[in-house]
Every structure is written in structure tokens, then in C-alpha cells.
Amino acid sequence: MTGQHSESRLDRLPMALINEIEPAPVDQVLDEDHLLAPAGVPGWRPEKGPARIRSSWRGSDGALVPGALDQASVIIRTDAGRLVDGRDYTIDPFWGSLERSTAGGSEVAAGPARVRLSYRWSRRRVDSVSQDRDGRWHVWQGAEHLAAPTPPELPEHQRRVANVFVDHFARTGRILYCDRSRPRRHLDQRERLARVRTKISSGRPVRIVCWGDSVTAGGDASSPAAAFPALLGRRLGEAWGEDRVELHTVAVDGSSTSDWLDPGTAAAAGLRGSAPLPADLDAVLGLEPDLVISEFVNDAWLAADVRQRNHERLLELFRTIGADWMITTPHFTAGAWMGTARLDAPDGRPLTRFLRAFASRHRLALADVSRRWEALYDDGLPYPTLLNNGVNHPDDRGHALAADVITAALGVVPHSLGEPA
Incomplete structure (x- = not known):
């Protein structure tokens, strides 16, 4: 299991170094x-x-x-x-x-x-432990941040061995070793994207719609250009040619698939207990896309039968207009919403399991963003520190991870498969 290797290797770090880690700032x-x-x-x-x-x-x-x-x-x-x-x-x-x-x-x-x-x-911090070329150990303190601290940059010739996550009010840190020995799986999904393959092979432009909630809309990326749809558009333009990529973003903050399929109904309003959102599915279908890439972390709050029914209806709608559909699994959220406080736990959310099974059963393309977030532990990165609001909005690093996985699913080698910081 992913979470067992750190405990068996604690002797790799001298305890005197761990004692140098300062408590969380209060x-x-x-x-x-x-x-x-x-x-x-x-x-x-x-x-x-x-x-x-x-x-x-x-x-x-x-x-x-x-x-x-x-x-x-x-x-x-x-x-x-x-x-x-x-x-x-x-x-x-x-x-x-x-x-x-x-x-x-x-x-x-x-x-x-x-x-x-x-x-x-209190604020959080991520410190780092390194070894130099002579085998000497060093501790480097990271910058404090309310929710999303980053590990410190290391001088040249320092090898980062582990990061130490100091959470809010914590007096000691949690050690995460930087271990990329496990293989990364970024599956090419082009065999499930018939229309996209045809367009690329014929040299015609591919019209893509990134469709979703506040994450697709760009929350909490530092700028619109740092949001995953914009990153995706640039990367595909570099790989296929800018004149062969037409990318649109259609997203509404706080929305679930119910808001787009059944606006104003109990299934939609129950997510927030508020007025209907301005979610119009015709804004997606009317673009006549070749490919729809969907992202709805908010579907985690829907009942299982509603979630199933929504996706069956969407599949029929997209097939009717001849569009390929790529489903993304959700990024990680706050531990209370994940159902565990463990940093190394695999994604056990019902939504993630459903999306993987639905895509497999209907041979739909799957961009498994959740798998990449699972691997952050082996990169030495505590996943909560990639949530800029501490709950459900990824920072620039989280948006880049989504773009990595989606571009890989489209057969384009990502710029960085999330190299450890």
C-alpha cells in the first residue's frame, strides 16, 4: 500500500533533523x-x-x-x-x-x-529535508500560507528526500518521502474518441468544450490563463497546431449535472438550497462540439440514482449530436469531504467509483485526475496544500495536474507529469 512505505523508512531521517521542525505558526x-x-x-x-x-x-x-x-x-x-x-x-x-x-x-x-x-x-507550512553530495542532511523551512503552502526551493546540488507537512496548530510535522519509484499511469484514450481521431487525421480543427462547475470556470487559479481549460488549449495548440484547436469553456460556479439537466428541480436546488443557477445545457450542445470534457466535483453531493440517471441522459444527448465525451474524475477535496484524514488513502468516494465504472461500461474516454492526486503522496506533496481555499478549489498546481492528465488522455505528452517540487 502507498501509505506503508513511509513508516518503514523513518530511520532514513535522523531524528535530530525532525526535532528542528518548528510548530505551526499561531x-x-x-x-x-x-x-x-x-x-x-x-x-x-x-x-x-x-x-x-x-x-x-x-x-x-x-x-x-x-x-x-x-x-x-x-x-x-x-x-x-x-x-x-x-x-x-x-x-x-x-x-x-x-x-x-x-x-x-x-x-x-x-x-x-x-x-x-x-x-x-494558524497557518500551514511545508518544510523539506535534503542531502547534499557529501551525504550531509539539511532542513529547509517553507513559507507560511493560510491553506496552500509550497515546499521551499532548494539550492543546487541538494537532493530533496522528504517534505514535512506542518498543518494548522500542529506541534509536529507529518513526513512524506519524495518517492517516484512507482510507475505513473497516464492512459491514452484516443481509441475511445472516434470523432477526435477523424478530425486530427484529416487535418480539420477540433472543437472542444470544457464543461463543468467552478473548477472548470477557473476557481482558484491565479489567473484565467492558469486554469486547466486554458492550459489544455495552449498545449493542444502546440501539439496539433493553433489553427486546429477551437476550445470553449462553459461553466457555472456551484453547479452539478442536475443544474444543467433539471434546473429549478429539487435534485438541483437541494445541492445548495437556493435559487436555480444560470446553467443552460444548450450552451454546450449549441456549439456542436467534437469533444465534451466534463468536470463536476459537485456531483459528489447527488444521490446515486440521480447521478446514474443524469449520466445516462447526457450520454444519449452527446451521442445524438455525434460528440465524443471525456469524463474527468474529481480532484481531491478537504479530508472531511473525502471521508478520511489520511494523506495516503486511495480515493474511495462513490462519485469517483461511479465515473470510472460508467466510462468503462460505455467505453467512454476517462481522464482520471483523481489517480494523479492519489500519487501526490509519493511525490512528497500533502494534497490539501494544493487546495487554495482549503476545501475544494485547486491552486495553479492542481489545475496543471488536470491539464496533464487530460492532455495525456488525448495522446499528447504533458509538459510535466507533476514532477515533485
Whole structure:
């Protein structure tokens, strides 16, 4: 198993080196001005949480980062005195967001309340252990980041042996050896892409639609050019010729396949409990694509029968217009949503298992992005650090991994199959 080799090789690192790893950075904030939100606002919303645990995306506040807040340290005051947890406010155990309590008996006036907020918060770090050409060991400290730290760059002639993940509030780090001895599988799927093969062999342009949710829309890539659809378009243009690639992105934040097939229904609205999203499947079909590449990590929240029915309907629709369909498996998300806190665990999500089986049964092209995220452990990279918002939005590295796997599935050798940092 992937997770067993590190434990058997801990003796490779002198314990004196591990003792040099510093605890996670922790800071305290006193009397931060905060508007206590009424109940009912989604827990991830940045305005609901302390300012220091809000992720940042292109200069704006993003989702709250789970685990970055010491919830036991939270103290909320007004001019009338200290508020009481449970009576006056509640803290979301996952997000760390704050809202007015609905329990009754609060002494705070109804509606949003201006309060003063004190709390402890923490950041993550990835340190590295290396050996030089003379066999001497060295420890290098990485830069702190609220959610997505990167390993430090090493001087020339230093061989990175392991990275050490120091999570929020952790006093010790978790060792991940940089081991690329296991083979990487990036399967060429062109035999399942008849229309794409015909277009390429005849020298005609291939029209591709990247279709999906907020990840396909580019969240949390540092720029539109760093999102996986843009990377894919550039790489295919270099391989096939820019005049032979026509790539479109059709994506809506927060959407699942139900939002596109049955907008306004319980299956769609149940994902968010909110108004229908502007998801119009005609925006995909009307482009008359040769290839549709779908990405819906949000389908993880759909019931199994709804997920099955949606994909059967989509298969019929795409076959009707003669389009090839490439399904991508979802990238990893926060451990609570993966169902395990282990960094080395294989993807056991029902959505991933379903997509692999559905693609196999119907001989559809599969870009198995999840497999690449599984392999991050052997690269010495803790996968949560590739989530810029700490939950479900990959950073530039995560988008590049998706582009790697998709280009490989299209028979194009990726630029980097995710070489270890």
C-alpha cells in the first residue's frame, strides 16, 4: 500500500533533523470589528468568519479555510458585555463561521450585530529535508500560507528526500518521502474518441468544450490563463497546431449535472438550497462540439440514482449530436469531504467509483485526475496544500495536474507529469 512505505523508512531521517521542525505558526487577534450574520447565510461565506481565516483569490476574499481557527479561543463582545456561545451565537464546526443563534434567549438585538471578535488562528507550512553530495542532511523551512503552502526551493546540488507537512496548530510535522519509484499511469484514450481521431487525421480543427462547475470556470487559479481549460488549449495548440484547436469553456460556479439537466428541480436546488443557477445545457450542445470534457466535483453531493440517471441522459444527448465525451474524475477535496484524514488513502468516494465504472461500461474516454492526486503522496506533496481555499478549489498546481492528465488522455505528452517540487 502507498501509505506503508513511509513508516518503514523513518530511520532514513535522523531524528535530530525532525526535532528542528518548528510548530505551526499561531497568532492572536484582539477585538476585530465583525458583523455577526443572521442564521441562514451559507457557512463558507467569507463575511461570516474571522478576517484572518478567509482565503484569498485574485485579490478578493474567498471561502473560509477549515481548521485555521481555534474555535475554543473565540470571544465575542459588544458594549454590553461578552456574548454566550449557543445562546447568542453559534460556530460552524467545519467552516468556523459565526452566526446569530436561533436557540432563543439572546440579549443581542435582532438582525446583524456589530461585535468585537478575539481569536487564535494558524497557518500551514511545508518544510523539506535534503542531502547534499557529501551525504550531509539539511532542513529547509517553507513559507507560511493560510491553506496552500509550497515546499521551499532548494539550492543546487541538494537532493530533496522528504517534505514535512506542518498543518494548522500542529506541534509536529507529518513526513512524506519524495518517492517516484512507482510507475505513473497516464492512459491514452484516443481509441475511445472516434470523432477526435477523424478530425486530427484529416487535418480539420477540433472543437472542444470544457464543461463543468467552478473548477472548470477557473476557481482558484491565479489567473484565467492558469486554469486547466486554458492550459489544455495552449498545449493542444502546440501539439496539433493553433489553427486546429477551437476550445470553449462553459461553466457555472456551484453547479452539478442536475443544474444543467433539471434546473429549478429539487435534485438541483437541494445541492445548495437556493435559487436555480444560470446553467443552460444548450450552451454546450449549441456549439456542436467534437469533444465534451466534463468536470463536476459537485456531483459528489447527488444521490446515486440521480447521478446514474443524469449520466445516462447526457450520454444519449452527446451521442445524438455525434460528440465524443471525456469524463474527468474529481480532484481531491478537504479530508472531511473525502471521508478520511489520511494523506495516503486511495480515493474511495462513490462519485469517483461511479465515473470510472460508467466510462468503462460505455467505453467512454476517462481522464482520471483523481489517480494523479492519489500519487501526490509519493511525490512528497500533502494534497490539501494544493487546495487554495482549503476545501475544494485547486491552486495553479492542481489545475496543471488536470491539464496533464487530460492532455495525456488525448495522446499528447504533458509538459510535466507533476514532477515533485
